[in-house]
Amino acid sequence: xIPEGHDDARIFDQGYRPFEGRLASVRTRFWVITxxxxxxxxxxxxxxRLLWASFMPLIVFAVLVVxxxxxxxxxxxxxxxxxxxxxxxxxxxxxxxxFFIGRRAVGEDLRSGALNVYFSRPVSFFQYLFGKxxxxxxxxxxxxxxxxxxxxxxxxxxxxxxxxADFASWSAxxxxxxxxxxxxxxxxxLAVSSLAGRGRAAGIVWVxxxxxxxxxxxxxxxxxxxxxxxxxxFSEANAKLAAFLFKGTGSISLAAVLIGxxxxxxxxxxxxxxxRLRRWTRV
Amino acid sequence: xxxYVRAGLFMGTIPATLDYVIVSCQSLSHSFGxxxxxxxxxxxxxxxxxxxxxxxxAGKSTLIKCLLxxxxxxxxxxxxxxxxxxxxxxxxxxVGYMPxxxxxxxxxxGLDMCSxxxxxSGMRRSDAVSRAHEVLNYVGMGEARYREVDGYSxxxxxxxxxxxxxxxxxxxxxxxxxxxxxxxxxxxEMLQIIDDxxxxxxxxxxxxxxxxxxxxxxxxxxxxLNEGRLIFEGSLDDFQQEESSVLHLRVREGRERMAxxxxxxxxxxxxxxxxxxxxxxxxxxxxxxxxxxxxxDQGLQVxxxxxxxxxxxxxxxxxxxxxxxxxxxx
Numbered sequence: 001x002i003p004e005g006h007d008d009a010r011i012f013d014q015g016y017r018p019f020e021g022r023l024a025s026v027r028t029r030f031w032v033i034t035x036x037x038x039x040x041x042x043x044x045x046x047x048x049r050l051l052w053a054s055f056m057p058l059i060v061f062a063v064l065v066v067x068x069x070x071x072x073x074x075x076x077x078x079x080x081x082x083x084x085x086x087x088x089x090x091x092x093x094x095x096x097x098x099f100f101i102g103r104r105a106v107g108e109d110l111r112s113g114a115l116n117v118y119f120s121r122p123v124s125f126f127q128y129l130f131g132k133x134x135x136x137x138x139x140x141x142x143x144x145x146x147x148x149x150x151x152x153x154x155x156x157x158x159x160x161x162x163x164x165a166d167f168a169s170w171s172a173x174x175x176x177x178x179x180x181x182x183x184x185x186x187x188x189x190l191a192v193s194s195l196a197g198r199g200r201a202a203g204i205v206w207v208x209x210x211x212x213x214x215x216x217x218x219x220x221x222x223x224x225x226x227x228x229x230x231x232x233x234f235s236e237a238n239a240k241l242a243a244f245l246f247k248g249t250g251s252i253s254l255a256a257v258l259i260g261x262x263x264x265x266x267x268x269x270x271x272x273x274x275x276r277l278r279r280w281t282r283v
Numbered sequence: 284x285x286x287y288v289r290a291g292l293f294m295g296t297i298p299a300t301l302d303y304v305i306v307s308c309q310s311l312s313h314s315f316g317x318x319x320x321x322x323x324x325x326x327x328x329x330x331x332x333x334x335x336x337x338x339x340x341a342g343k344s345t346l347i348k349c350l351l352x353x354x355x356x357x358x359x360x361x362x363x364x365x366x367x368x369x370x371x372x373x374x375x376x377x378v379g380y381m382p383x384x385x386x387x388x389x390x391x392x393g394l395d396m397c398s399x400x401x402x403x404s405g406m407r408r409s410d411a412v413s414r415a416h417e418v419l420n421y422v423g424m425g426e427a428r429y430r431e432v433d434g435y436s437x438x439x440x441x442x443x444x445x446x447x448x449x450x451x452x453x454x455x456x457x458x459x460x461x462x463x464x465x466x467x468x469x470x471x472e473m474l475q476i477i478d479d480x481x482x483x484x485x486x487x488x489x490x491x492x493x494x495x496x497x498x499x500x501x502x503x504x505x506x507x508l509n510e511g512r513l514i515f516e517g518s519l520d521d522f523q524q525e526e527s528s529v530l531h532l533r534v535r536e537g538r539e540r541m542a543x544x545x546x547x548x549x550x551x552x553x554x555x556x557x558x559x560x561x562x563x564x565x566x567x568x569x570x571x572x573x574x575x576x577x578x579x580d581q582g583l584q585v586x587x588x589x590x591x592x593x594x595x596x597x598x599x600x601x602x603x604x605x606x607x608x609x610x611x612x613x
Contacts, residue, residue, distance in 0.1 A: 016421045016484045019414055019452025023405030026372045032402045040390055104389060112433075113386035117396075117447065120351055120380035121403035122372035199389075283353050283371070 026122040033123070033131025037101060038138060047100040054093040054143035058151050061086050065151075065158050083170070083246040084239075086151065087177070090144040091235055094181060095210045097139040102189035103206060104199035105132045106273065111197050119283045128280075129190075129273065136189055137182035144181060148174035173245040177238060184234040184262040187269035194276040210235055227254055231261025238262060302329040305455055305487045306350060306362050312511075313345055313356035320345040321356060322511040328489065332481035334498035334519070335491035336599065337508035343491040344383060346508065347457050350489075351380055363455055376404060379453030381444045383460040383491075387432040393419060393443045394428045397450050404451035411450070418446040422476060437464040441473060449480070456480060458490045462497050470497070477501050495595040507602055515602050522602075523592045530571060532561045533587035534578060544577050562591055 041047045061082045109115050118128050149171055156167035189206055196202035217233030220226070227250065230240045237258040244250045244258070274281060306328040313321045321342045335343045348354045350362050352371025360367060367374040388396045394415055401411030419428045422442040427435070432443060441461060448456055458477065462470045478501045481488040492498055498505060498519075505522050507515035515522055534541045542552045542561055551564040563574065571588060578585045 016449065016480055017417065018485070019406070019410075019450075021406065021410050023376060023451065024407070026376065026405065029403055029405075032399070036388075036399055036402075043390075108389035112389045113382070113384050114388050116382045116384060116386045117388060117400065118403065119353055120375060120382065121400060122376040122405065123403055124372060282355060 029121075029123045030127040030131035030134060033118070033128060034134040034138065037105060037132065037135035040104075041101040041135075041139070044100060047097070050093065050096050050100065051142065054090065054097070055147055057086055057089040058147040061151055062154050062158075065155050069159050081247065082151075082155075083173075084243060086148070087144075087242045087246070088239060090147060091181070091239060093143040094140045094185060095207070095235065097143045098136055098185045098189045099203050099206055101139040102132075102136040102186070103193055103203040105136065106190050106194040106277070107197040107202050108193075108199055110194065110276075115277075115280055119280060125277070125281050125283045129277075132190060133186045136186040140182040140185055141178055145174055145178040148178070170246075173242070177242055177245065180241070180259065180262045181234075181238050183266040184238070184269075187266045187273065188234065191269035191272035191276075194273050228257045231257050231264075234262050234265045302331065304328065304361075305330050306489065307360070308346075308349075309359040311346070311349065311356050311358035311360055313349060313354055319511050321349070323358070324508070324511070324513045325358075326506055326513055326516045328506060328516075329504065330487045331504060332477070332488040332490060332502045334502035334505040335489055335508070336493070336495070336498055336505050338493055338603065340510070341493075341508040342511040343493075343508055344459055345511075347380070347459050347489070347491060350457060351375060351378065376451070377453060378455045378457055379448035379451065380457045381441075381448040381459060381461055383463060385437075385440060386444065387435075387440065389433065390431065392429050392431055393424055393435070393439070393446070396432055396443060397428075397446045400447040401450040406451060414450055414452075415446070418449045419443075421449070422446045423472060438466065438469040441465060441469070445473070445476065453486070455487045455489065458488065460492055461490065462492065462494060474500050495599055499595045507599070509603050519595075520592070523595060523598045529591040530563045530565070530574070531555070531587065531589055531591045532563050532574060532585070533559050535584040535586050537581065537583050540581055541578065541583055544581055545574070548573065548577065560587070 064082060109118070115128075119125070152167055152170040152174065155170075156162050156164065188209065189202075192205045192209065193199070193202040196205050214233035214236040217230050217236040220229035220232065227240070231237045240250065241255060241258045241262075244255045304327045307326075309325050311321050311324040312319070324342070324346065335346065337343050345354065349356045349360060350367060352367035352374055355368055362374045363377050365374050365377070388399060391399065394412070397415035397419055398408070398411040401414050402408055406414065416428075419442075422445050424439065424442050424446065427439055428443075432440065435443065441464065445458075445461065448458070461477065462473050465473055474497060477488060477490060480486045481490075481501060488501075490498065490502060502519060504518050505515065506513065507522070532541070538554075538559060538561065542554070545552045545561070545563055548569075549566040550569075553562040555562055565571070565573065574588060575585060
């Protein structure tokens, strides 16, 4: 019986009972963190819209592939290149996906004391960090690798002059590019988040860093003529690496520099995260 | 057996040796830079509800973090027979922790946070959600559980933190200042819940606080720390016990006559304000038997004779001052 004027309906008669179910192994706790991060991002309607939008280039290019295969005489075979513009668009979507998933990842945990919640549970520091990174990485995979693989499969099935070797080559390229992108973008976003604290500030810094690093790399390449400067921009390096893999432009040594550039971004960012969370690294 | 002890069915008939050790520390030391937070703490905390007492900066929270494996102290430590330095995750699976600080998962409702804690402890999502509802009901969180924690009052946050600590059914509950920031009724409800889990639900509780009344209301034993050192460990009764030679005496009538007789026999007698009791300090070599003999001689009836006890505040003050003097002497 709730007394009159009492506005909440608290239930006091369900006494505490010990939990008698089974607790899972502690090895997979990172997955709980990953799923929680993605679930939080999916609550935002703009993130859901982004996911839908990231498949639009796939539809556009799929239509192009069909049109080209049906009306081959209208196209000059040598000029038909869909991967570079497709990858360029997916890179942009990846940047926004990372913004939605990662901007609150570490900074808000630091601000709200959530690390105390995580580390009073059977969660190790590396499980926590890997779980956070994996959420961002899966966001990147969702908007780059998945549409890329679907388009590669569609092109293989729709174009008569392609075979399974082409499909395997495209898929491997997408997998490689996505892995590099997830490493660099994921760790950079976590580093920015850990330094910025608030999600909004982290998001702004992330977008600025994405464009500024690419702009700086491009400007240096134009000013000096050294293509290696593309490695300074993690998105630019990835785009140029895509050109090497899909079109064969550039040399292997340049590709190695571009790969090194992205890995260096990831390593520096990981260092920043570890430094910021150094109090918890031994938990 | 343990169940019966907890349920209080055979309290007093089951020997105290049935208690088992939940926490054991040997020469535990930890420092933050130059600050020595714990200095050679050695203690064995038995099952039941134990209060961890000490002024601010005494090392209570540091000790709890060592128990959780969040800090790596020097010395040996064991929680539920597991070394948290070696297997911190196993310890944290068996222990529920309610931190002192205001902690929450950003953007989560009370229910989300609680079920997330359950999942982090190894529960399946469906189990965790249903269990979160159970424990949130238990701690008295109503419909507010569906609102974001960011907008909760301090009292609600404390309740959610307690629910998070309970959600996976831990064997040991570590509570770090659970009544901080609560209004009197919220504090009372929190203490009732702690008392219930400790004395009726078969859970061991280590309850850190500097609010003596909270400890007095809920705990059976106390561990007192000051400046990182252990200064008392034992039952609450022992802690509050005045020196053994001081007794509280009440006679039916003729208090003054009894006091004079005691003074004649060389006792130190003080009249306690606001009560009918006399505080009697017996001379060396005398036993309480002497008081009964005197009462018979005087034709008085002894209504109460017991060792003097201090209020928790007095006892606390006494041991803290004693430890400070000891530290200065060292």
